Amino acid sequence: MIVTSAVRHAAAGSAALLFVLPVPAAVASPAPTAPSVSSVSFGSPASALGEPTPPARGHVDPARLDRRGVQVQPLAGAPRLPSASALSWVVADASTGEVLAARDAHRKLPPASTLKALFALTALPHHDPSEQHTVADSELTGIGAGSSLVGIKEGYTYKVSDLWNGVFLSSGNDAVHVLAAMNGGWDAMARKMQEKARSLGANDTHVVSPDGYDAPGQVSSAYDLAVFGRAGLQDPAFTRYCSTRYADFPAGSWSYGIANTNRLLTGENGVERYPGLIGIKNGYTSNAGNTLVSAAKRDGRTLVVSVMNPQEGGGYAVYEEARSLLDWGFEAAEHVRPVGSLLPERAKAEADTRAVAAARDGRDGAAAAPRAEAAGAEPAKEARPGDAPAKDAPAKGTSAEGASENSGKPEKGEKDAPVRSAPASGSPEKDAAAPGASGPDGPARDAVAEGAPGTASLGKDASPAAAPSGASAGLPLGLIGAACAAALGLWGWRRRAGADTGDSVQE
Template sequence: PPSPVDSSEEPPPGEPSPAPPPVPDTPAGGERMDECGPVLPAGAPQPPEGLTAASWLVHDLDTGEVVAAHHPHGRYRPASLVKTLLALVTLDGLRADEIVVPTEEDANQECTCVGIVAGAEYTVDQLLHALLMRSGNDVAHALATALGGVKLTVRQMNELAIELGATDTHVATPSGLDGPGMMTSAYDMSVIFNHAMRQPRYAEAVATKEIMFPGGPGEEDFPVRNDNRLWGSYPGFLGGKTGFTDDARHTYAGAAERDGTRLAVVLLRAEQRPVRVAEQARQLFDYGFTLATGEGTDAVGTVTTEPSTPEPSDAAAGAADDGTGAGDGAVAAAGTGEQDPFGTTGWIVTLVVTVLVIAGLFVAHRRGLLRRPE
């Protein structure tokens, strides 16, 4: 990703920045997915004008076929799109009716926030809807706390990303706020979003336009509305997720259906000018449906969620102690066992030194006996 514009990605004192995930020899999704410009079918018209996203991808949700893309494996920051990974970990780890009581730390996160109240009671289902509809960072932290803490949750999110084959992705925070090493790609987010849309509870949550959310003890419930601008304005829209940080800029993932074809659009590092990001997504949907339903248009790649277990590398090892536990999860998911931090060499050196010390003491003792007065 480009250099950050602020200090949000500085690691804690004494901790190194995580190394980026290794670049595979063969690009996930097919040979053309390693191209750095427009990736279009032969004879296809040019993409819509006014697209500001540094990276984007359009694919068929049902077949996985990539209709068109631009710099699909370019690595950028996900912003709140990473909440989809958090939602998937939540779906696996917490029951829908389980009660979560947020802490003061949960409630006081850097916003965008829904407005949860420390000490109040919420169901996981209520928090999941608020997470995906309003993109609450306070809700993200509360769910991470309920899952066992931020460090463990980030580790699980990274493990799931690798399991799905999203090997450009490194999660640093559960909310999508920028952190050391945070990155993904349009291809990876397409993989993650495709998998999420196959989960009924996720698909239902992103397809919800409005809910009444608990207001806390003694307070009235209040409406939480879906912040996706394509609701009510794009026919067949199925839902999606938006994101923004100063470093990531604007990010977007969404799905729509037309005449039985379901497409997903992902944009990374987009700007609102001269064309708003929601309008850019709309144009890519129209463009994608034109290509997907055209005669003789071949796919340029495939979005697949087959498990991926790349060999551990120096870069992966460097990410193993990044302060989030994420690197540990990546190494574990890659098939390595728990390692002795002291290392085999360390134990051998210790043994040799011990033997030399004992020998030295023995020699000194013998010399002392020889020199002892009568």
């Protein structure tokens, strides 16, 4: 009877206290929303790529691009690759650096004037566009026979921006020689370009002549040209120059018009303009054939395509093959697994490390949470993972189209612009809660695989709303215990009072 009475008092007291006192809801802090890289605009003539390189969602085998032949990993719904006769080509996402498909990506071939993209990456940052320079006769010596020229004259004064228009639009080797002289000289510029190429992870390129003129041992690859193009899009000045179609070039007291020799950009000589094309650089020599590195933007995605030496279709085939590869890339981007990356090996290794760390932290956080909650304590916060002869030499009063580039062939042969990777087999896809992480996916999935705060610590099967903190979960039990103690104390006090007064307590 006494025990029964105590239980009743405890239950009544508990109910009363729980009814009066509010019970805090068990909620979890919402995970911060990772920024979407696709929301950043880039590729316009006045702006650069501007997108930080997202971390890889998983490991991409770099050795795949060392294999001969076409490399592509199609998923369901992937379009068929177009036929291309080029000896080497690459299609890559300019934002993430993912290589969507390639043929003999690391085959070393003469680059012709596409090497001027590397020259610009090396020299552009060192002079203000408004800076003026008077050309000395010595700066125009050593220009190869048959080179494309913009028409620079010794003794004339030019703005640096005019010289760069001569490089990008007319592919002028004379403009390259002057700018090289302004940056330490010809040999020093070749060394600087070589160092720049290595810093970007472009290991196939060997620079002998900074203007791209044929020289023994001078080679690059479709992979390296795509690396140069992608890097250039992150520089607003580079992007502005390579996407300029027409400009006036000074000649003392007057000027003449020059046109970009990239037919996909201008739509001249029977080549249809490519919608959304940004640039980047075309080239031609009798030894290299036609080469091209180009970039285009469509529906918020920017692709970079490099094509080296088509074997069929004549002098303009390089443009049509680049067009078909761009079209394929925009259609296939969400339906293929990457076959490689344009990121330097160090950056790729760091990205893979971050992905593995995110997966490991996810497993550790999921295992620690139940123990912390059982103890009524808040779980410890996890560490957050972290980055034809080019008609390029115009006579006075003529377009740049009137001259040849690096050879004396007729116009017909001329040719001279922001990491989603496949997940590693194993844990990142499972443990970092990144559904569909293989292949190109949206930015939101990139954020999950990166280990966005508030996600990895919940583990594979938990959701943020279902994981209350330890203190919140333990509060109702503490209230019940306090209520029971108070009720038992009240019951004991009543019994003592009843004994003192001689009243009977009926149970």
